[in-house]
Amino acid sequence: MPDPPDFVVTPYEVKGRIDYARLRELFGTQELTPELLDRVRAKAEGALHPLLERGIYYSHRDLGGILDQYAQGNPFFLYSGRGPSGPLHTSHLVPFDLCAWLQRVFDVPMYIQITDDEKFWFRPNLTRAETRRWGMENLYDLLAVGFDPNKTHVFFDTRSIAALYPLAADAAKKITYSTAKAVFGFPPSTNIGLIFYTALQTAPSFYPSWVTGRPVPCLIPCGIDQDPHFRVTRDIAEGLGYPKPGLLHSQMLPGLLGVDRVMSTTGDVADNALFLNDPPKEVERKIRKAFTGGRATVEEQRRLGATPEICSIWAAWRSKFAPDAKEFGQITDDCRSGALLCGDCKENLIGRVHTFLGEHQERREKAKEWAESVIIDRPPATAGATPAPPS
């Protein structure tokens, strides 16, 4: 029997230095193989999204089946979500960057869930008004990533509950307390909202099938920490008459303070992440003090080169700020050879982040104009009806 892992990954806790290959084994997910990536690349006419190309997405469930269905004329929809408790930082955009790209490549609908109820239940000191306010703020940021307003739909839990509740009720009946306890590790002091909540995170996976009356495949790009929710969803899907959702799992991005510090909104985070609303001076300060893979002296670094794999700046280039493969290769090579010093590399990144945040704020202002119009209020009257036979 192998040693128990010295890390913990659940939707409610990420702790320790994660061995991602081991985590994939523990969760029982599949490796995102070159063959599968080639199928996506073919549809994208050669250019894979960097988050896929560079292995940040590294695991999946049923992606092959989802692509088969797509090829047979039954396109999937995308679904991902965010629990709002404060401002977003750049790594929160990881699933949404990928989703917006997949939406363009596959021309499919996107469903975003804003789980203001979950965060209210999870964080003792947050009020419902606060999670609701952050929910709207976060939503503007997510829509600004580049979604198609005509193909994007939002479940904002406390505002969309009339649409979600019938499906959540169906799901809840199939999930026992024992299951929730085993999957999420809830102690008896857990409030009954959080225990119920996984039923609400299940609902969007089934919504398009419920509304249309035919099985619509679902693909969920998310951090691998969210997999436990969707394991529950997959376990009950077929019993409710819906297809099991497929998943694409990303690794958790390291924070600015080092690769062992996952970028997160919990704990001591102020300096560990680049928030989307950080003023330029803050961006500069944080990047300049960020942990790198550099050497003790300039001379030593010129001679021996640095180590990108442990560097938080390299991680930022890799995941977001050097989308061009050639540029990213150059940065990596120059880092390793010693041609690029950490100070210069940081200044380059600062410039890139300033540009990104400026453009992001502009796109965010535009997204505000249509955000309200894509929030689902109630289900259509046809939801849950037996579909008409094909004509």
Added chain:
Amino acid sequence: MPDPPDFVVTPYEVKGRIDYARLRELFGTQELTPELLDRVRAKAEGALHPLLERGIYYSHRDLGGILDQYAQGNPFFLYSGRGPSGPLHTSHLVPFDLCAWLQRVFDVPMYIQITDDEKFWFRPNLTRAETRRWGMENLYDLLAVGFDPNKTHVFFDTRSIAALYPLAADAAKKITYSTAKAVFGFPPSTNIGLIFYTALQTAPSFYPSWVTGRPVPCLIPCGIDQDPHFRVTRDIAEGLGYPKPGLLHSQMLPGLLGVDRVMSTTGDVADNALFLNDPPKEVERKIRKAFTGGRATVEEQRRLGATPEICSIWAAWRSKFAPDAKEFGQITDDCRSGALLCGDCKENLIGRVHTFLGEHQERREKAKEWAESVIIDRPPATAGATPAPPS
């Protein structure tokens, strides 16, 4: 230490021969004293409702405080509910008969909750479509009891969830799994819907206060088996900034098969209860085979008299079908003296039930016309806002 009781009373199980005085002690509720009843009688100008006068309502929480507030110009609202799983029988009307009377006497709003989600979660074989259909059918019956259409509001859980969910979310955050387990006796195999549900039964108690921004007292007439839900509600009320609801508790009515058989929709019930949709022949058959307190022979009964306290027919007169005090006194006296034989008494009751059901069906048809208009869809935009200062 006293012996443990040989009966069980929770919202999800009623078992054994209930010792009501003992149950009141176990639950820690107050006796409904003559002094309190006199305060209600005074407002009703002398005539108390038979359910109060005859001791079927026998226990309370905070009724005195609710009446004090009323006298000081802060009227309460009434709240009671029904979990729909099939047709109603006459004893389901007990809380609603009293509520309609209290509504008239005190001129106060009534809120009815139809808990179609709860019944769906509780009964393994019921579908959501079935509980929803029974919810509407039951609602017509409840409204037909005699509520004022201008002062009556309905929470139909799956239809009113947008109005209930914000308050249920607030409540859920204050209720731990440990509490729910201790109060309701849930085993680990309980589904997470039923665990969450008590938060939804809490919401109506707070709704008028939440909507108006000032503390509106709440009075809940219900079977004493529902007290555990509202114990939880009362425990969390003040922490959420709302007044604790007061309660009026009734005993469980005995069924037609004998006083040890509570009239219920669970178990072998077909012949134990008079359903509101029973055809006349069924009413006759059930009443004729009902358990009475009569003697083995007519001769013996004429000589020794019968025992109303154990008689299901006498219970029906007492709770519903002989509202006139003089008539009820006569029936009771004649039963005890042997002047009234069980066969004749049953035929009298059959006539009264036929009349009642005929009139009920007429009122029910009228109620159908306005039922939709009193179902709460969403909360008003002002809900949860800080109230304007008094002008």
